[in-house]
Amino acid sequence: MTINMGPQHPATHGVLRVVLELDGEVIVKATPHIGHLHRGVEKLAETKTYHQVIPLTDRLDYTNAMGNNLGYVLAVEKLLGVEIPKRAQYLRVMMAELQRIAAHLIWLGTHALDIGAMTLLFYNFREREDVLRIFEEVAGGRLTPTYMRIGGVSKDLPEGVTEKIKGFVQAFPDHIKEYETLLTKNVIWLKRTKGVGIISKEDAINWGMTGPSLRGSGVKYDVRKAFPYSSYDEFNFDIPIGSTGDVYDRYIVRLREMEWSNAIVKQALERLPKGPIIANDPRITLPPKEDVTRDIASLIRQFKIVSEGFQPPKGEVYVSVEASKGELGYYLVSDGSNKPLRMRIRPPSFLNLSALPKMIEGSLIADVISAIGSIDIVLGEIDR
């Protein structure tokens, strides 16, 4: 029997279509069909200047907007060879880790909702509102902040935000304990997640999986430790790994990651250095607004940067960051003009999802929902 788990489904986390061939209730073959959200971001980026691409990257993996921005901006900075001031690097780390917490909260709420535990959705979205309020004060947007700029960040922390962040960081570990009391030793949760959706270490590496889905199988690979960027090597954190590679292990890995992200934000807040928030390079950064209205050189500089952009040297770079889903990479090819020749986005959920048939063949139909929820896909990133 063939069943179509269609694009409009409350548990597919977006527009994903999975065609399942069944034998009774056991799955014989599963084929995911993607592309229902293909918006042509890579083609669109070839028609815009390097600055104008930053808002497009927000909308890729919409649960992790700050992380996407960070990856793109780091790639352009590597292409140009620009130094970033320390305060900007710490602010970037703080915002990226807060965004990771928000993304994992969405994952936990929707995953638990699919399996049946509806209370967690409301608790998680309540915590997420605190994070989004911080983003709104700092960057101006809730879901699509577009906070990072080439050379640094766009705005400094306003008055009163440090207290809010401190309050959030203090209260968050208690909330994680709340979630653990609801789920970790719950008999129903254990029965539905232990031994489900198993993928072995070698298979996971061969299928190109990264992120918590790979770490649940026991591989200690995290881009923040392997190729440190934006002064992550000055922070003190550990990488949780699982052992068997089933849904339960990935759940534990993400919970511990939330705790470590909380610790990183605390460290960043305590040690935040003073200084400029954007590099002082006249080719790429806008001059202060007061100067633009007063002298002609700043006006010309502002005009040239906004209308034409800058021309980076010819070459190509690949930079990856640890997004909440895995290794998000940006491959930029430049031919010396003010628009990128090719911007390729290496989406972590794309490769994680391609391993889904391997995970669920031979299991029951109810396990498909647990498995899809545990690999944490976002269709905006898969289809771009």
Add this chain to the structure above:
Amino acid sequence: MGIETYLEKTPFMPALDYIVNWGRKYSIWPVTFGLACCALEMIVTSSGTWDIARFGSEVFRPSPRQSDLMIVAGTLTKKMAPMVKRIYEQMPEPKWVIAYGACACSGGVFKTYSVVQGVDQILPVDFYVPGCPPRPESLLTAIVKLQKKIEKETLANRKNVRSTIELK
């Protein structure tokens, strides 16, 4: 059509209209149709801080046959368009459509080869909510305005209602 054609000129009609519209406007059940980023703001509207259940949308039904509102939240691509049309046709009368977000209103940032420039190219839309993404309060405003629109509807002239008109 039914009993309305007999009651059209009688004094019972306005009272019947009032009661039926009162029932319809305070229990609008949306169908889950989140496509992209705006879907997250829609889910947030249904959770604790901006509770949509106090306006009558108690549950988001997964099946279109049990709902009367379709909130198209997110970018509509040409690959997904036939499915949207099919789901819209599966919904029973009376039904309304809200285009939530810039991409659903007119294509948004994405003027590319695979994006439909606005949901109104294939569906009749009642309310457009602009923003990228719009705040949850905008969705609540759209629901309140929809309630006011439903108040003014009457059972008599259903044959002129937009969803029965063929879209060219």
Add this chain to the structure above:
Amino acid sequence: MAEVNLAVKKLQEKFPTSVSEVKTFRDEVNVTVQKKDIFEICKFLYSDPDLQYQMLTDLCGVDFFPESPRFEVVYLLYSMTKQQRLRLKVKVGNSESVSSVESIWKAADWLEREVYDLFGISFDNHPDLRRILLWDGYEGHPLRKDFPVEGPDFDKPFVPEV
């Protein structure tokens, strides 16, 4: 850096005619190889005990219209044990095809389908080469440079077939 130079050295020893260019830009090593040897080279990089590139991080295509050969397929490999990245590039002409590396790394399955869908480059020995992001029956390959961003039929009204 030392390990990447080791990989380049070993490649130049084992496949001297294949390696056509080695460039370093911003601490990243790019090795251009001949199209006919790509499967052998990948197998060697995967199985050699000193190199062990077990993970295919990315596979993508680039269009250099109007240069010739027009396309370039880029492989980004990662070795988990040595923590090193390596980029391999292959130049492909307009209607030529490349042999698939899906039997070495399963990750190449969907990645090669995407390159076929968006550029039109076919891969030999791929188990299931069909469109993945666009729908079946779509004509044209969008990421080519001569394809307009808005698509060829932007001004015609859109009618979905239900």
